[in-house]
Amino acid sequence: MKRSELLIAAFCFVVCLLIPLVVRADYQLQVLFRVFLFAAMGLAWNLVGGYTGQLSLGHAAYFGAGAYAMALLPRLGVSIWFALLLGIVVAVAFAALIGGVSFRLRGPYFALATIAFAEVLRLVAKNLPNVTGGDVGIQVPPLFTHAINRSFYLSAVVLAATAFGITVWVSHSKFGYYLMAIREDEDTALSVGVNTARTKLQALFVSAGITALGGALYGSLFLFIVPDQVLSLDISNEIAIVAMLGGAGTVLGPILGAVVLETASEVFKNVFHEAHLLIYGILLVVVVMFLPEGIVGSVNSWLHRRRAAFAAAARTQARRTSTP
Amino acid sequence: MCGLDAFFSALQAVLNGLLTGALYALIGMGMALIFGVMRIVNFAHGTFLMLGMYATYFIFVKTWLNPYFGFVLAGVLLFCLGYAVYRGLLRHMPVQSDFMQILLTLGLALILTDAVQLTFGADYHQINIPLVAKNVHLGSHISLNAPWLVSFALAVVLGGAMYFFVMHTMIGRAARAIAQNRYASPLVGINVHRVQAVSFGLGVAGAGIAGGLLLPVFYIYPTVGDQFTLKAFVIVVLGGMGSIQGAAVAGLVLGVVENLTSLYWGNEWALAVDFVIFLLVLSLRPSGIFGSQRV
Numbered sequence: 138m139k140r141s142e143l144l145i146a147a148f149c150f151v152v153c154l155l156i157p158l159v160v161r162a163d164y165q166l167q168v169l170f171r172v173f174l175f176a177a178m179g180l181a182w183n184l185v186g187g188y189t190g191q192l193s194l195g196h197a198a199y200f201g202a203g204a205y206a207m208a209l210l211p212r213l214g215v216s217i218w219f220a221l222l223l224g225i226v227v228a229v230a231f232a233a234l235i236g237g238v239s240f241r242l243r244g245p246y247f248a249l250a251t252i253a254f255a256e257v258l259r260l261v262a263k264n265l266p267n268v269t270g271g272d273v274g275i276q277v278p279p280l281f282t283h284a285i286n287r288s289f290y291l292s293a294v295v296l297a298a299t300a301f302g303i304t305v306w307v308s309h310s311k312f313g314y315y316l317m318a319i320r321e322d323e324d325t326a327l328s329v330g331v332n333t334a335r336t337k338l339q340a341l342f343v344s345a346g347i348t349a350l351g352g353a354l355y356g357s358l359f360l361f362i363v364p365d366q367v368l369s370l371d372i373s374n375e376i377a378i379v380a381m382l383g384g385a386g387t388v389l390g391p392i393l394g395a396v397v398l399e400t401a402s403e404v405f406k407n408v409f410h411e412a413h414l415l416i417y418g419i420l421l422v423v424v425v426m427f428l429p430e431g432i433v434g435s436v437n438s439w440l441h442r443r444r445a446a447f448a449a450a451a452r453t454q455a456r457r458t459s460t461p
Numbered sequence: 462m463c464g465l466d467a468f469f470s471a472l473q474a475v476l477n478g479l480l481t482g483a484l485y486a487l488i489g490m491g492m493a494l495i496f497g498v499m500r501i502v503n504f505a506h507g508t509f510l511m512l513g514m515y516a517t518y519f520i521f522v523k524t525w526l527n528p529y530f531g532f533v534l535a536g537v538l539l540f541c542l543g544y545a546v547y548r549g550l551l552r553h554m555p556v557q558s559d560f561m562q563i564l565l566t567l568g569l570a571l572i573l574t575d576a577v578q579l580t581f582g583a584d585y586h587q588i589n590i591p592l593v594a595k596n597v598h599l600g601s602h603i604s605l606n607a608p609w610l611v612s613f614a615l616a617v618v619l620g621g622a623m624y625f626f627v628m629h630t631m632i633g634r635a636a637r638a639i640a641q642n643r644y645a646s647p648l649v650g651i652n653v654h655r656v657q658a659v660s661f662g663l664g665v666a667g668a669g670i671a672g673g674l675l676l677p678v679f680y681i682y683p684t685v686g687d688q689f690t691l692k693a694f695v696i697v698v699l700g701g702m703g704s705i706q707g708a709a710v711a712g713l714v715l716g717v718v719e720n721l722t723s724l725y726w727g728n729e730w731a732l733a734v735d736f737v738i739f740l741l742v743l744s745l746r747p748s749g750i751f752g753s754q755r756v
Binding site (some may be wrong): 253257415417 | 502556559561565567569570571573576579687691698727729730733744747
């Protein structure tokens, strides 16, 4: 990353931190919380789904792991902040299990296996009422007691900034190039000495950890969770759509995707009260049919083509002037 | 006597399982044609089933046509929808990959589900036909619900027809040829897109027909199909990729396993067992029970 880009990123971060000085309404802060929360989780998903090219549709497993750790561990006497961190450990343990099995599968089978794992977790959470409260749900202790919406908003911004920082590092590091090599051709990556199994798992661990923090924040803001909400396919889909819409495998994509998707979803919720998933479907179809690289990816390739065209024009010009 | 009772309740569960399983087989065979043979990843299969249910329901409410006849119309409608989805969307995706197919069909599933919800509301509906209350008794211990017996018979016939279509008709052969080699099949004169569109339509019609047959014994609501999407994938993988008869057997197996799970562990674990079977098959025997191809 160039110094100028770093400065812009730092400036944006500070602006985001200052937003609560202007926006004070609870509803608006909650919408913004959702935007940054899903930006963070979209960035996390992007490490696996975008850079590594492994379409996980079961990230609800990690989201739910974080949320349920946040709800259950304080009952055992663990302090809530420690529970937040232990949620990461639980999610990484799940990731080790899920990744260990699913990463041996390719293409659609990987996606199906991740869904199956998330669904098994949802059903287990539903069917063990003594532990998880079952369908009725369970209370989650609040992380913050003062200026609740502002504090949660700021935590989401910090989480998104962390995820952004990790993504920037990944996109320029050797680790990131390993991931992209796996995406382009896993067998070739293996043949040139990339330990693909380990690399994929490492990416999933980071992704699961961030997603778990997202789940814990979400549960703690709403104070109550049920399996059909935090472990649902809808959460998995929403996380994936955020990244795909903005542009999988780009640094800025998931952030832009979260802004567009969450804004559109709020508007839709106010217009059609029941059918707010319609917008997800429409955006998915639009992405696949018209923007397969996502918004950021499409803009990037358009800029690339334009630059190439200018360069070609300049070359022709130069050749013309040099020949007598 | 206690042991005999246990035996009869197990036998009852197995028979019920076979009756449910026949419809699973029909759903699974549709998916086997779409996913197993043509390798199109269809995340909207359950949504098409739901549309089949709503179509049959609507026909029943408007014309009082019995669902056991109405399902034919639903099948025709769903065939047209599937054909149109392939022609209009799947064929024209700028990037052809399974990744994109998943996202497209997932998006389509969300759109169709919410469109139904906006049109008909999220309420539960049910139809009342006299057949539902009838039971057939076999001896003093076993009784089978009449609508399930009817749907079993119809599913066997339709499943047989689908098997015949895939294995013995020109279009079925062409679909399998495309699965074997996408690039060589046009060279021998196969119109790839037409064959794929027809096969996709038939697979979707299979789901829609199964929906119509399920209508008398199910409540309907817009998200009723969701559980069947994953179930259809489970059936195809269990039966072995590309194997139509494998999917049929896997559907029956799944029906029996679910019913036995319900009997011994409770209804709420039946779905979880599906997924556990799925994960075990994927990780231990990826070619499925009857398949020869690796997934």
